[in-house]
Amino acid sequence: MSLASTICRYCGQELSFQTEAEPFLIQVSCHRCRYVTVVEKSVITSLPEQVYRRFLPGQRPPAFEPSEDPRTIGSYLYTMAGALLDVVIERAQLDLPVARSSLVSVFSRREKLMQERISRIYQFDPSIESRMFPKIAALLWGVLCHTGGLSPSMIRNFSSRGVSRFLSWFEPIAEELVTIAGFATNIRRGEVQPSFDGVGFTFAKTSRHTAMIESIVNYKQQQRYTPQVGSLDEAFSREALESQRLVLGFNAADITKLALNGFEQLKTYTDVVLERNVYWIRVPDRDDGIRKLILSCTLTLSRLCGFRFPLFFDCGIRANPPISEREAILNATAINWSVYYPFCSTSEIEGEVNYVATSRGIVSLFLTSLETQKNALTDQLIVRFQQACVTGRSVREPERIWVSLSRISRAGIHIVADTVAEVVADDAYSIQPGD
């Protein structure tokens, strides 16, 4: 190990740091401005031959041509992930009762990891398990929806028999699948530069990846030095809450109230069972705000098929026409959907969700993300509103917004009206002739 030097990306100060063996990710703190500059070098290799030998015995890897093209390599990865998924589906079909029972254990482990992640929320956390495991859980859930359907009987009639045997088979293959899907996503985002030489893949982290890590590190550091928020009123701006209620009919405060003290409030409406840190909730029959709130935050397989990318309250990128269930399950191994849909359907009767599962950590992560991504959400709500105006097809949406507008305070109306006007003005400008 020796000394190397870099420049503080914020103030230009020359900084020295201890080198490490590759792969490395070194945080170099500036003694002048406290900004953290990240220095990273990481090249990961993966051999399709090994993946097939370990998880797909009897199958030969396809004869992929050597390539440096990100799209081509993305399609190779998709082929491999698909082959792994088929094996998981086949096994779940054979072992359906055990696979179903395993979901309780998987959700419980996911919650434990979420709690750990929340306790370190102001630190940069390089460990990948807490990011990977929710996707592993989503994979099992998706496969169960696809193969056996979710049944009300799985809510309480699970047994531990065969679960550990099933999970010791499932977890390694699921981890490989999630890893492959993760590479494909990182390629698309330009965070890794891929290549395939005919035998193995190499994935080199790009400067874009380093910049992203650096931004997270500095954001977390800044959060650590800002006073912690004491209550919900401080965490969410009044405007953010107002605009959520305006367009959605409820807001983050309603969701928090609902989740408070182990869903205490909800227990007066419906059955809430706590099993190994996982809440199983019967969706209230009464068609009111609470039912609407739960259902609009619940992940179902048909929702998974309807979107290429999730965002809160169905504001994500729609898939038109909807993608197949298999494709949707693969898609869910690359993105953590529970951030956007903290409840997941665990029982459906004639296509209607009647039981959902959730946990405290998942709800907290959802609320935190709702706050940090509120700008993206507002943008999407405005886009939806504009599209409806332009096409004239769906008049229900703007109507709903304007009806809600008339019900809220004057301040709230101004906030939303101003934002809409601003965006419309920007768009009008951008389509001026001769631009």
Ligand SMILES: [Zn+2]
């Ligand atoms: Zn500096």
